[in-house]
Amino acid sequence: MKVNLVLSAVSAAAAVTAFSLWNGKALCILAVYLSFLFIMKGPASLFIQLCVMSVFGMIYVFQADMNVTHLKREQPHFNIVFTNVPEVDGNSMQTIAQTDSGEKLLLKKKFDDLEDKRHFEDNYLAGMECRITGILKKPDSSRNPNSFNYQKYLHNRKIHWILKVQKLESCKIEHQNNFIYKLINIRYKGLKLIKKQFSEESRGIASALLFGEAGFIHEEMLRSYQVLGIVHLLSISGLHVTILAGGIFLLGIRCGFTRKKMQGILLVILPLYAVLTGLSPPVIRACGMAVIYLCLQIFNVRISGAQTICIANICYTALNPYILFDPGFQLSFTVTSSLLFSSQIISRYPNYLIQSFLISFICTICSLPIMLFHFFEISSAGILVNMVFVPLYSFIILPLAILSFSVLIIHAPAAEILINFFHLILQFLYGILDQLTEVPFSSIVFGKPPFIVLIMLTGFILGVFYYWEAKMLKNAKVLGLLIGMLLCYQYFAEYITPFGEVTFLDVGQGDSIFIQLPFGRGTYLIDTGGQLEFNQEKWEMKSSTFEVGEDIVTPFLKGKGITRLDKLILTHPDMDHIGGAANVLKDIEADQIMISQAVIKEYLEKEVFTNVKNSIVVPVRQGHYWTTGEERFVILNPQKTSKDSNEASIVLLAQIADKKWLFMGDLGEEGEARIAKKYPALRADFLKAGHHGSKNSTSDLFVGQIKPKYAIISAGRSNRYGHPNQEALDVLEAHNVFIYRTDKAGAVSFRFSKREGTFSQMLP
DSSP, X not given: XXXXXXXXXXXXXXXXXXXXXXXXXXXXXXXXXXXXXXXXXXXXXXXXXXXXXXXXXXXXXXXXXXXXXXXXXXXXXXXXXXXXXXXXXXXEEEEEEEETTSOEEEEEEEOXXXXXXXXXXXXXXXXXXXXXXXXXXXXXXXXXXXXXXXXHHHHTTTEEXXXXXXEEEEEEEOOTTOHHHHHHHHHXXXXXXXXXXXXXXXXXXXXXXXXXXXXXXXXXXXXXXXXXXXXXXXXXXXXXXXXXXXXXHHHHHHTTOOHHHHHHHHHHHHHHHHHXXXXXXXXXXXXXXXXXXXXXXXXXXXXXXXXXXXXXXXXXXXXXXXXXXXXXXXXXXXXXXXXXXXXXXXXXXXXXXXXXXXXXXXXXXXXXXXXXXXXXXXXXXXXXXXXXXXXXXXXIIHHHHHHHHHHHHHOHHHHHHHHHHHHHHHHHHHXXXXXXXXXXXXXXXXXXXXXXHHHHHHHHHHHHHHHHHTTXXXXXXXXXXXXXXXXXXXXXXXXXXXXXXXXXXXXXXXXXXXXXXXXXXXXXXXXXXXXXXXXXXXXXXXXXXXXHIIIIIHHHHHHTTOOEEEEEEEOSSOHHHHTTHHHHHHXXXXXXXXXXXXXXXXXXXXXXXTTOSSOEXXXXXXXXXXEOSSOEEEEEEOOSOOSSTTTTOOEEEEEETTEEEEEOTTXXXXXXXXXXXXXXXXXXXXXXXXXXXXXXXXXXXXXXXXXXXXXXXXXXXXXXXXXSXXXXXXXXXXXXXXXXXXXXXXXXXXXXXXXXXXXXXXXX
């Protein structure tokens, strides 16, 4: 039975994955899996699993056919029901709502003032029905390599539109007797109480531990937990469910209830708890396993934890096949399954410390492929840190959070001492974590592995545990060595690859260009993009904000396995070129930071070097150059000091793949004329158009002289400046230059080997 359940769970996942991707890679894996079944398990087992796969394939196809929109972009009015509590953050809110036809929408609204915000927080609840006037907008797909695909994320949650609210009216509670909405609103009230009574530093942790809401956690604190591999402690999962269910069960037994009655009570409480804590995949997994186990216990059916998680996986996949693509679901089921299936291995070592180490080690190793695929890095410190922090959170932090909140509900003044104590402990722990994140190699960036490396890594990990359980330690060690070799290959891949690339990232209205040379000869980043910052009142400030350097450039670099740049070239001190530098330099070191010698003071005023650690800042001007053996880079500008930062832009001429590249920064017509006069023989195969293709750049004289074959324009979609200007486009077209635009194509990449290369773009 155990083997059949395991194979059935695997078959269900394989079928959904194959039908959703339907490409050569998925079909190859499917063929290998079916061959394994036939050879190792025989025709009978193969037939059963083919039936399972057929059923789940049909379930996915049915769900996919239903997962479409029936709304039209031009539709302005909607009758909606708030199906969740609005998430208010700073001067805006968002929530999920349902139209009267049953289609889900993501609502977004910006508040006019503080009074408007307070009115919304006090009056809008789950279950409220409203008439809305707004604009439908398609969610953004991924516009850069290794960036978050918001469109796919919402599609997997059956949401196809973002509705930007312009007017809310005729709101009334029409679902007062809906029990689910009542629970959701209780959760909302609990979160508001925490936000009001707990300190700013502790409210985020308390909200995450008690209600599964991590939105209040400060970004720097969350980053420390992520780097050290203990962010799972901030999400409600099996640990919380075990403590809750165990505590209630023991309390009931003490009060005289029978085991059967307490099992029945828990069957009611656990689903309610799942709703109160936000119905995240780890919560549903943990509560689902507990409910399945309790149901079978009531009917005297004995079942192991491993069998329980297989049943939970199968049921969850049948109800919602898209959940398989959720990283939280993948990690929760993988880690829990690895511990359950490794129970015999762990039980061989009676020493508590050894068992703690093994549990942490097994969780880390088994989650490796998922962590590398989604997040490109692993926490090397996580194994030891988890050994300390898991019991600390299990027996001190979580119980203290529960106790503090419980006393707060009963008698607020009495809870103040507990809340202050909770705050002091968290502050002390965060100080320790902050220091640990500074330890070298506390987190190791490997980059996103190729498909074949992921498959081999997964197979070797499964093999290690198979041989370890069978006590064939020699074979397990050999596979462990192969895992180490694979990771070393992935870590040093940039030094052995014969391919290079030049990528123009889509950072909106700004510039960021990545250059990687073959065999690790050089890794450069020209500008980091950035956003203009506006003064805001305190009520308008968001707990987490989108930032180009942190949310686009850094993930792109980490996905490439880059943690150190040879040169970071900041062409000039405008925020749309250097605004992301401070956040990029938090995670990515640079040996040299090149700045324009003509405007040094302006760089210092913008606080660009806040997070600089071991970098050398090099002011450069015309004539500065360097070579890598086969490539040559020459600075053509600035030639002199300038009051105009655009005219002081670093202009870089590069010889890459036997082609000439000219990167213009924000240089205008005046600077172009100066360069044309200084270098009359200047030619370029590829031109990065100056100043985002404005009317004051890319002059006919300059383009006619350098004779580019391709031009790349970096500009934001529907930007307020109207870039690129039609005059600049006309000039390029008149000279038969092929144009790539990041506002239309997303990121644009040129991948090359030796003297040959090809362009590709993120968007079709």
